[in-house]
Amino acid sequence: MTSVPEQHSFPLNAWYVAAWDHEVNRNMLARTIGGKRLVLYRTQDDKPVALEDACWHRLAPLSLGRLEGDTVTCPYHGLKFNSAGRCVHMPSQDTINPAATVRTYPLVQKHRFVWIWLGDPALADSSSIPDLHWNQHPGWTADGETLHLACNYRLVVDNLMDLTHETFIHTTSIGNRAVAETPFETTHDEAGVTVTRWMLDIEPPPFLKRQYGREGNVDRWQIIRFTPPSTIVIDVGVAQAGSGAPNGDRSKGFTGYVINTITPETEGSCHYFWTYARDFAPGDQRWTTELRTGLRRVFQEDQLVLEAQEREMKARPEKRFYELNIDSGSMWARKAIDRLLAAETRIAPQAAAGTTATGSRPADHTAAVSAP
Incomplete structure (x- = not known):
């Protein structure tokens, strides 16, 4: 079983998105994931490949080299490595040192993303990749982007598990007072955490009203589903007030x-992949562009706060997080992450209890875990 250094806040035996499927092509893509410098490309038969981005010989970045057929040529001395990471050519000699290899990582293309497994390859079961079928289902139209955030990945998880902040950060788009004032329910199981909020007979905020396309109050829902370690799908929408949406008629x-x-890119940075899938105006590029642009602004507002939060955490290492009822979703999400970390380090899950902003010290809990 893979051993995870104590300073890591992210499990290694888990699937993470390495890139959009269109990003991985016949050009070599350098990307840092989980603190590991990697190079990604496709073979001639369209198979995605991930190698460590350092030549066995003198550690020159392979991403600066050339892709010739299915082999990567080191830019420094010309060693060639195949897609299995084995050296197949050394300059000025016929005998190839059998130890001349670079590490490879399991990759799976699914739901418009290329997923990577950083830990024990024997445990890389593709059936455990989170279900994001809306990204390419014929009944849905989806598009999105990637943000690079200078903060620990768990701060983004915290942000998405508690949408109360919409009332205060996203006042001109998706936020209104109903989000902060409406009770919610948090549930959890072995598969993840769910936070459900129904806001009944309210005025829709601008971003949702534009999609709703009519006047009058609505019933609005936010159903947040977290799959550890770092995937969150939020079922959102509005319907005419009193038309039966809470009972399933949308x-x-x-x-x-x-x-x-x-x-996670490093302990203090992450790649944030997001998409928005809708069930109306299928294939309408005008809507796709408008919604993508609108949500980009929303997420950039989050980015300002999260990166500022990370800076303050580093400047005040003695400070701890305090918990409110609204933090129940993020608290259970962090506990799920802790269980994965504990399993990898063979530490009893209870020994990993009490996460903080950096994961290096226990938190002060001043409220019950369950939410109203």
Whole structure:
């Protein structure tokens, strides 16, 4: 079983998005994931490959080299490595040192993303990749982008598990007072954490009203589902007030899925992949562009706060997080991450209890875990 250094806040035996499927091509893509410098490319038969981005010989970055057929040529001395990471050519000699290899990582292409497994390859079961089928289902139209955030990935998880902040950060788009004032329910199981909030007979905020396309109050929902270690799908939408949406009839409105999956780059940075899938105006590029642009602004507002939060955490290492009822979703999400970390380090899960902003010290809990 893979041993994870104590300073890591992210499990290694887990699937993370390495890139969009279109990013991995016949050009070599350098990317840092989980503190590991990697180079990604495709073979001639379209198979995605991930190698450590350092030549066995003198550690020159392979991403600066050339892709010739299915072999990567080191830019420094010309050693060649195949897609299995084995050296197949050394300059000025016929005998190839059998130890001349670079590490490879399992990759799977699914739901428009290329997923990577950083830990024990024997445990890389592709069936455990989170279900993000809306990204390419014929009944849905989805598009999104990637943000690079200078903060620990768990701060993004915290942000998405508690949408109360919409009232205060996203006042001109998706936020209104109903988000902060409406009770919610948090549930959890072995598969993840769910936070459900129904806001009944309210005025829709601007971003949702534009999609709703009519006047009058609505019933609004936010159903957040976290799959550890870092994927969150948020079922959102509005329907005509009193038309039965809480009972399953959403026909008098629209539904969207905000798909978020966060990949640690380092302890203080992450890649944030997001898409928005809608059930109306299929294939309409005008809507796709408008919604993508609108959500980009929303997430950039989050980025300002999260990066400022990370800076303050580093400047005040003696400070701890305090918990409110609204933090129940993020608290259970962090406990799920802790269980994965504990399993990898063979530490009893209870010994990993009490995470903080950096994961290096226990938190002060001043409220019950369950939410109203």
